[in-house]
Amino acid sequence: MTSGSRLEETLTDRIRAVILGGDFVPNQRLIEADVCEQFGATRAAVRETFKELAGEGLVEILRHKGARVRAISKAEAIEITEVRMVLEGLSAAKAAERVTPEQADRLRQIVTEMRTAVEANRLDRYSELNAALHAKVREIADHRTSASIIERLGAQVVRHQFRLARQAGRASVSLPQHELIVAAIVARDPEAAQTAMQQHLRSVVKALESTTD
Numbered sequence: 001m002t003s004g005s006r007l008e009e010t011l012t013d014r015i016r017a018v019i020l021g022g023d024f025v026p027n028q029r030l031i032e033a034d035v036c037e038q039f040g041a042t043r044a045a046v047r048e049t050f051k052e053l054a055g056e057g058l059v060e061i062l063r064h065k066g067a068r069v070r071a072i073s074k075a076e077a078i079e080i081t082e083v084r085m086v087l088e089g090l091s092a093a094k095a096a097e098r099v100t101p102e103q104a105d106r107l108r109q110i111v112t113e114m115r116t117a118v119e120a121n122r123l124d125r126y127s128e129l130n131a132a133l134h135a136k137v138r139e140i141a142d143h144r145t146s147a148s149i150i151e152r153l154g155a156q157v158v159r160h161q162f163r164l165a166r167q168a169g170r171a172s173v174s175l176p177q178h179e180l181i182v183a184a185i186v187a188r189d190p191e192a193a194q195t196a197m198q199q200h201l202r203s204v205v206k207a208l209e210s211t212t213d
Contacts, residue, residue, distance in 0.1 A: 028069045030068055031066070032046055056152050057153075057155070077157045077160040080153045083153060088197050092185060093193050096184060096188050096189055096192075110136065123166055126171045160208060173207075177199065180196040183196075
């Protein structure tokens, strides 16, 4: 890999993080000159980054109008979560087949920290741990195709997930679901792990349906 491609990759990571962090909001136009100045990048690098982020579903490139942050509707977020239900179920099953004792300990640790966050009403921390748990399951599963699709789809609905995390009582509903997922993976029960993960994401769909756009 050349130093130029590494630079573009770093720029993509930085702009993606700004979008996912909410500093660039849905439907906001991404003015090429402004982005170049903000990130200290060339126009060619910024254009390439916009193309990469468009491929991830985070940016729209409009003919003769440049780029803007893509807005994901509630209906689309629900569809994405339904697809994730299938893929993350597969991931959980694979994780149950492949989990090591050390990995099992890490899953238990994350769940313990999630419980502590719920008890302290630290919703931001709970949300971080939620993402960490799902990422750890994907890592243990070692199923690259599903992981890459899940990560791309997850990035598109991060704002909806952020809002869900702040719903009153949502963390208390979600915590026992994650405990069941971890228990099944640690017990090396692929079928139970798949079912627990799918039930969790079905619950996420129902929670999304109750929100407003």
